Amino acid sequence: xVQQDFSEMINGVWRIKWWKFRYVLVAALLVxxxxxxxxxxxxxxxxxxxxxxxxxxxxxxxxPPDSSPxxxxxxxxxxxxxxxxxxxxxxxxxxxxNLNDYDFNGEYVGWPLERVCKETxxxxxxxxxxxxxxxxxxxxxxxxxTCIRYAIDAGATGIVMPRIQRRSEExxxxxxxxxxxxxxxxxDEAHFRKAMGDNCPQITIFDKYEAIPGGSRIRKIEDFYPKxxxxxxxxxxxxFRGKFDKWLSTTNRTPSDAAPVTIRFKWATFxxxxxxxxxxxxxxxxxxxxxxxPDIEKIAAGVLREMSKFTGNEPQANKLNTxxxxxxxxxxxxxxxxxxxxxxxxxxxxxxAEGRQLKHAYLACGNATxxxxxxxxxxxxxxxxxxxxxxxxxxxxxxxxxxxxWDQQALVDFLVLTKSTHFTGCSFSSFTMNIAFKRHLMTxxxxxxxxxxxxxxxxxxxxxxxxxxxxWMFMYECMxx
Numbered sequence: 001x002v003q004q005d006f007s008e009m010i011n012g013v014w015r016i017k018w019w020k021f022r023y024v025l026v027a028a029l030l031v032x033x034x035x036x037x038x039x040x041x042x043x044x045x046x047x048x049x050x051x052x053x054x055x056x057x058x059x060x061x062x063x064p065p066d067s068s069p070x071x072x073x074x075x076x077x078x079x080x081x082x083x084x085x086x087x088x089x090x091x092x093x094x095x096x097x098n099l100n101d102y103d104f105n106g107e108y109v110g111w112p113l114e115r116v117c118k119e120t121x122x123x124x125x126x127x128x129x130x131x132x133x134x135x136x137x138x139x140x141x142x143x144x145x146t147c148i149r150y151a152i153d154a155g156a157t158g159i160v161m162p163r164i165q166r167r168s169e170e171x172x173x174x175x176x177x178x179x180x181x182x183x184x185x186x187x188d189e190a191h192f193r194k195a196m197g198d199n200c201p202q203i204t205i206f207d208k209y210e211a212i213p214g215g216s217r218i219r220k221i222e223d224f225y226p227k228x229x230x231x232x233x234x235x236x237x238x239x240f241r242g243k244f245d246k247w248l249s250t251t252n253r254t255p256s257d258a259a260p261v262t263i264r265f266k267w268a269t270f271x272x273x274x275x276x277x278x279x280x281x282x283x284x285x286x287x288x289x290x291x292x293x294p295d296i297e298k299i300a301a302g303v304l305r306e307m308s309k310f311t312g313n314e315p316q317a318n319k320l321n322t323x324x325x326x327x328x329x330x331x332x333x334x335x336x337x338x339x340x341x342x343x344x345x346x347x348x349x350x351x352x353a354e355g356r357q358l359k360h361a362y363l364a365c366g367n368a369t370x371x372x373x374x375x376x377x378x379x380x381x382x383x384x385x386x387x388x389x390x391x392x393x394x395x396x397x398x399x400x401x402x403x404x405x406w407d408q409q410a411l412v413d414f415l416v417l418t419k420s421t422h423f424t425g426c427s428f429s430s431f432t433m434n435i436a437f438k439r440h441l442m443t444x445x446x447x448x449x450x451x452x453x454x455x456x457x458x459x460x461x462x463x464x465x466x467x468x469x470x471x472w473m474f475m476y477e478c479m480x481x
Contacts, residue, residue, distance in 0.1 A: 066335050098442060100320050104415050105291050108191070109446055110199035112282040113289070117200035120155055125255035127158030127212050129264040130178060132223075134165040134315045136407055136432025137414050138479075140186065141290055142270050145480050149273050149286070151203070154244050156263070158204045158212060159196075161189075169406055184412065188291040195289040214260035219253055225266040242369045264273045270430070276450060282447040287438075287480030292411050299393075299401055300415035306392035307416070310385070311360045321330060324356045325349070325384075326420025328413070329365035329374055330429045340463045346374050348462030353384050361386045362420060364413035366406065367427035389413065427454065427463025430479070436461060437481040451476065 008342050098106075099204035133140045144162045164182040193205060206212050222346055229243040248254050248261065255261040275283040292300075305315040308322045327349050331342050340348075353361060361378065363386050365371040372390065378384035389412050393401055401409060410431070417423055417435050425432030438457040440451040453473060454461045464471045 032180070046282060072399065089164060096286050099419055099421065101318060102304060102320060103299065104418065105288065105299055108195060108288055109281075109285045110195060112279065112285050112446070113195070114199040116278055116282060117152060117202055120152055120202070123155040123255055124157055125214070125257050125260040126154060126156040127160060127260065127262045128154070128156045129130060129160045129209065129262055131160070131163040131165070132265050132267045132269075133162075134267065135166065135432050136410055137186065138432075139268075139270050139432040140164060141287070141434065142430065142479050143265070143268075144290060146271070146273050146289055146478075147265050148289075150240065150265075151263075152200065155241070158206055158260075160206045160209050160212070160262075166405065167407060178295050184293055185408070186290075186293060188293055191291050192289055212260060212262065213257070217258070218262055220262050220264070221253070221265050222343060223266040225269060226264045226272060235453045251340045264399050271475050274477050275480050276472070276477070281446045284441055284448055284481060292415060296404070296408060296411045297415060299397070299404075300412045302397050303389050303392055303412060303416050304419060307362060307387070309359075310387050310392065320419060322419075323358060323360070323421045325353045325356070325361040326417040326423040326427065326435075327361050327363045327365075327374070327386075328417060328423075328424075328425030328435070329363060329367070329370060330426035330432065331370045332366040336428070338427055342370055342373065345426055345462050346377055349374075349424050350378055350381060350384065350458075352422060352460050353378070354382055356422050356423060359383070359385060362416055363388050364410070364417055366410070389416065423459045424455075425459075425461060427461040427465065430475060433479060434481070435459070435474050437479055441481055 128147060128151035130144050130151070133143040147162075148159060161183050163182060164185040166179065166181050166185070183192065189193075196203060196205060196351040211217060226244075228239055229240070229247055253261050275286070278286075304320060304322065307324060308320070311322050311324055313321055327341075329345055329349070330339065331345070349361075352358075361384055363371055363374060365374070365388075377388035378386050389401060389409070390398070401412065404412075414431065414435065417425075418438055423435055424438060425435065427433075436455070437451050439458040440456060441448050442458060453465050453476065454463075465473060467472060
């Protein structure tokens with residue numbers, strides 16, 4: 001009956017002169033099509049958007065996790081990825097440090113590390129050993145950070161406290177003769193332990209290799225190189241975890257508490273992980289787990305006070321007002337032949353001083369002869385007054401400095417150069433590049449974009465920038481500030 005009535009209604013409509021109402025019908029049809037497609041399109045976007053709607057989803061948080069010790073999950077660490085909360089808008093952050101004080105570190109920001117660790121699936125019985133390093137601060141620092149980042153990605157629940165390989169004082173190119181020094185030889189151990197413990201409590205830091213539970217049952221894997229797993233081209237760690245787990249399984253070395261496995265990296269695994277893979281916040285803050293030994297920072301602060309006097313400014317207690325060019329002249333005996341030579345470097349550095357109207361320079365150079373050459377050239381050519389840490393310090397402060405090893409003294413330069421009004425150095429040097437990256441954070445804090453060669457408002461590098469690998473520009477993607 002209903003069907004019959006409906007059929008008669010349609011026939012009745014058709015029998016009338018429907019074309020009189022054609023405009024009304026067309027308008028109704030368009031409105032209907034719009035409503036149907038709007039619903040479908042909105043629903044499709046909702047299905048395709050993995051983040052949901054930030055305005056209505058009560059599970060979305062607008063601030064990073066609290067990384068303070070009181071909120072840490074250290075007592076009952078979770079080894080599974082979190083099921084709640086997506087950080088959609090990290091808060092604005094001040095720079096890690098600035099040019100106008102004696103603080104070389106700034107506030108430690110740990111929530112990006114905490115977030116990465118909470119996203120990791122952890123493996124009991126797996127420990128990483130990050131001590132097969134060598135060279136200066138740029139290489140050693142990035143080796144340890146790279147090793148730890150791979151350890152997190154692998155789900156390692158243990159890390160042996162890293163040690164520092166000391167080079168020969170007589171032959172700077174000989175980096176394997178004097179054995180290992182403790183972590184504090186370069187870095188602040190208390191800060192490292194706290195930063196890792198508060199923000200990545202899933203990892204246990206063992207004081208030494210012998211402290212790993214398992215004793216004689218430990219299966220050692222030496223000279224491990226991530227790219228040996230295949231298809232990890234260039235500075236790219238994507239897909240590492242799956243390949244790593246499969247490799248352990250197929251070689252019958254899957255870790256467990258009853259059968260631990262240790263991984264020791266191959267020497268010179270310095271620049272392997274693409275730092276921006278984990279986001280700019282992680283890229284800008286992860287390196288801060290390695291801070292310079294506080295005793296060395298005190299020496300650097302003393303150098304800065306004397307540098308103020310050198311520039312004609314009376315030192316102030318908490319404020320640094322010292323205009324100077326920071327120069328890293330890289331011509332030591334271990335410099336490679338294809339790097340920019342003394343003339344190329346010195347001309348580039350003096351050009352920066354002249355262009356920025358700076359009258360004083362702080363020089364870091366392990367080659368005393370070339371250091372004096374540069375100072376003489378700078379004074380003769382443009383009246384630039386050049387000094388160094390050995391010239392500035394006197395008495396007990398100078399003795400404290402000279403009691404340090406060659407590489408430890410370089411840490412003082414590393415810190416003083418970060419505070420220069422403008423910094424310039426050799427493009428091939430990891431020492432130079434590490435300083436450039438740290439200074440770049442001043443422009444945008446933890447949300448900084450990647451640094452671009454050959455420089456910015458804070459740094460200018462001198463050298464070649466033509467070949468990505470031949471000119472070592474791959475370091476731009478693989479070095480944490």
